[in-house]
Amino acid sequence: MRHITTRHTEPVADVPLTEPVMLILLSLAERPRHGYAILKDVEAMSDGRVRFSTGTLYGALRRLLEAAWIERFEEDDAARDRVAYRLTRTGKQRLVTEAARLKHLTRLASLRLALKGA
């Protein structure tokens, strides 16, 4: 009997976020950004550990757009027409939920490790 695990390629509401998706959402949580700015910000946030290729970045952005976690808009104050991305209310809620989940995990890990060390 084969064992098959389902791989989620689309963002799903009740599934923990992957690190790249989390970083993109965090990048947009601060302020709206265009593609290149997201790339640079993600690199900076992860100390260069997460480096998207352009294809990967836009694949992720497309999925987030489809999930309505982010939205595109044209920047008004840009020197030339440039499309940027910002978090939607749903995206922000999802990010808050995920941050709370991670916070809980971190707290739990600290507690258990402290108990083990004692």
Add this chain to the structure above:
Amino acid sequence: MLKTFFRLALRLYPREYRRTFEAEMLDVLNHREAEARAGGGLRLLSFCVHETFGLITGAASGHGIPARSAEPWLWSLEAPAMVVTFYVLGVVAAHEFGLWGFFFPATYVVAIAVIAASAWIAGRTCTLVRPRRRHYAVVVTALLMSMLIIPGSLRLLEDARAAALLKRPDAEVTFALPGIHVTSFRKAIDPPRTTGLTFSQVFSQGPTAMTLVHHRESAAPPYVALGALLAGSVAFVSRRRLSC
């Protein structure tokens, strides 16, 4: 040159995807290229490899094909194995039903295509072992295709092909593929010796013409292997899309 390459690579993406993101992606690629050039040759090389891989996997993803399979690659071998099984079933069925023209060379292409479709249908739903209830219909269809529909449809095709051959002004046509010989004659002749031939049949015979198909046993494995490879590739791709 790099810009042209990236522009071409973006053509791999679905049209709708390109319409939405192409300009932005090119803009980002330009920025990153300038950055990489400033970093030296090695940085540029790394950039090219990284971006090329990213664009290809991104294009695959854009077409709905995840870059990584949801299961161990070993399971994908099921697809070619299934193709060979279907092929053998088809041969057995052809033999049982007396559909001797099954091995007419042109039909190999059709056989491979139809078998690939069978493999694709069955492969994508993981139905060979303990099929899910809702997939029984698919399994039955795939099996019927391999045992009845394939040889039956091939026979029809062969009849049409033979008729077309015999209508040609140069009715005496002989052509050969490795291990396979097809010969048309204006007038009926004695059937050839069958020793050493797996399938050597009078394909069609009238008072004034006949077509012979010779198929050497040794020719079967390469053709089956080719079919299995092609069909397995199709099924492999489809397997990567499944999530059962």
